[in-house]
Amino acid sequence: MPRRYFAPSALLPSGWAESVLIVVGDDGVIASVAASAIDSDAERLNGPVIPGMPNLHSHAFQRAMAGLTQKAGSEGDSFWAWRELMYRFLARLTPDDVETIATELYIEMLGAGYTSVAEFHYLHHDPVGKPYANPIEMAERICAAANTAGIGLTLLPVFYAHSNFGGLAPTPGQRRFITDTDRFSRMLGALGPSLHANPMQRLGVAPHSLRAVAPEELQRVLEHGDRLDHAMPIHIHAAEQQKEVDDCIACFGIRPVQWLLDNVVMNERWCVIHATHMNETETVALAGSRAVAGLCPTTEGDLGDGLFNGKAFLAHNGRFGIGGDSHVGVDPFLELRLFEYGQRINYQQRNVFGLMRAESFGGRLYRDACSGGAQALGQRIGAIAAHHRADWIVLEESDLAIAERQGDELLDSAIFGPVRAPVRDVMVGGQWRVRDGAHARSEQSASRYRATLKRLLT
Numbered sequence: 001m002p003r004r005y006f007a008p009s010a011l012l013p014s015g016w017a018e019s020v021l022i023v024v025g026d027d028g029v030i031a032s033v034a035a036s037a038i039d040s041d042a043e044r045l046n047g048p049v050i051p052g053m054p055n056l057h058s059h060a061f062q063r064a065m066a067g068l069t070q071k072a073g074s075e076g077d078s079f080w081a082w083r084e085l086m087y088r089f090l091a092r093l094t095p096d097d098v099e100t101i102a103t104e105l106y107i108e109m110l111g112a113g114y115t116s117v118a119e120f121h122y123l124h125h126d127p128v129g130k131p132y133a134n135p136i137e138m139a140e141r142i143c144a145a146a147n148t149a150g151i152g153l154t155l156l157p158v159f160y161a162h163s164n165f166g167g168l169a170p171t172p173g174q175r176r177f178i179t180d181t182d183r184f185s186r187m188l189g190a191l192g193p194s195l196h197a198n199p200m201q202r203l204g205v206a207p208h209s210l211r212a213v214a215p216e217e218l219q220r221v222l223e224h225g226d227r228l229d230h231a232m233p234i235h236i237h238a239a240e241q242q243k244e245v246d247d248c249i250a251c252f253g254i255r256p257v258q259w260l261l262d263n264v265v266m267n268e269r270w271c272v273i274h275a276t277h278m279n280e281t282e283t284v285a286l287a288g289s290r291a292v293a294g295l296c297p298t299t300e301g302d303l304g305d306g307l308f309n310g311k312a313f314l315a316h317n318g319r320f321g322i323g324g325d326s327h328v329g330v331d332p333f334l335e336l337r338l339f340e341y342g343q344r345i346n347y348q349q350r351n352v353f354g355l356m357r358a359e360s361f362g363g364r365l366y367r368d369a370c371s372g373g374a375q376a377l378g379q380r381i382g383a384i385a386a387h388h389r390a391d392w393i394v395l396e397e398s399d400l401a402i403a404e405r406q407g408d409e410l411l412d413s414a415i416f417g418p419v420r421a422p423v424r425d426v427m428v429g430g431q432w433r434v435r436d437g438a439h440a441r442s443e444q445s446a447s448r449y450r451a452t453l454k455r456l457l458t
């Protein structure tokens with residue numbers, strides 16, 4: 001039986017509309033949307049409705065160490081020292097731990113307004129680097145966590161083989177990630193059927209970075225992905241730190257994003273995570289490729305990565321989305337605020353992106369990140385429109401930060417105003433996951449998460 005919902009106002013692809021009737025089929029997909037409608041039988045939505053935000057980059061387990069790497073001195077005060085601490089932390093994680101942490105994180109994401117996530121999953125093996133009896137055990141735990149929380153998932157199994165450019169051998173801290181291309185292909189093949197059968201999930205592929213993947217391996221990994229699914233999303237980390245750019249130039253003679261542009265068919269299937277350090281030529285070419293730049297402003301700020309060149313990228317119609325990455329922030333509005341603030345500080349102006357008169361900064365950011373995120377996840381999401389999955393947020397109108405706002409003012413105030421996401425109800429795939437700010441499983445999840453932290457951190 002299709003269900004009918006009536007929104008006093010909603011953000012549609014054509015803009016804000018009043019009195020919107022949304023019909024959702026049994027498959028959790030929006031069947032139709034009509035503005036200026038009258039329907040007294042429909043379920044009334046208690047506030048303005050906007051599309052749920054896709055979170056395009058997550059390493060779920062890192063949620064449990066967020067905030068723990070802030071000591072000056074030898075540990076935690078550079079990206080590379082932070083990475084060593086992260087390796088030591090993950091060395092202890094069991095499959096149960098990973099599922100518990102991911103479940104808690106995904107519930108938190110839903111409460112903040114993320115309705116889907118791309119999990120960049122590289123923690124494949126046991127603590128000594130041996131595959132589990134079920135080689136896709138860890139990946140299945142991520143899928144289970146997404147199911148329990150009720151969030152949409154694009155699972156990106158990561159291919160990781162080397163510690164740096166030039167095919168250097170991996171370090172002991174990386175042993176849980178390492179595969180060869182044949183084992184990786186079997187992993188992908190084993191994951192395909194169950195993800196394919198679940199309308200909330202999709203399989204993609206993630207060669208980790210040019211540091212960790214040699215050119216011939218990259219080629220093979222992409223071929224394995226293509227064999228399973230010609231449109232499979234492809235994500236890769238690139239140019240996060242200046243050192244990575246320098247190492248790439250030392251090895252290949254060119255910068256990492258330029259290397260990708262020259263050596264793979266860069267198109268709308270790709271999501272380049274960070275892309276922080278690009279010169280003007282790379283920025284313009286990446287924008288023209290239709291690939292998505294995966295920006296993670298809270299993590300990039302935390303790790304001192306640098307600032308993405310948003311001005312030039314957006315001036316050339318570049319596509320972007322946002323990711324929580326290490327989860328020092330779990331809030332799409334905060335990510336967008338930091339992205340915009342970084343640009344304003346860098347260029348010492350407010351309208352960095354040259355918006356038209358009276359166009360809203362927040363509205364533009366939110367819409368762009370929704371559509372870029374949807375493209376990066378390779379799912380029909382990110383819009384309240386027919387044939388898209390019913391993933392939406394009802395904003396909390398009683399939150400004073402957005403009270404008495406209309407249309408894009410709501411997004412401007414949600415992004416640039418409050419200290420927390422003004423989210424009331426969250427629907428994913430036609431099911432309510434959050435009602436009145438609460439997720440049905442949050443108490444149970446929080447107590448399991450607390451017990452896991454206690455064991456991991458003491």
Ligand SMILES: [Zn+2]
Nearest residue numbers: 059120237325
């Ligand atoms: Zn990452």
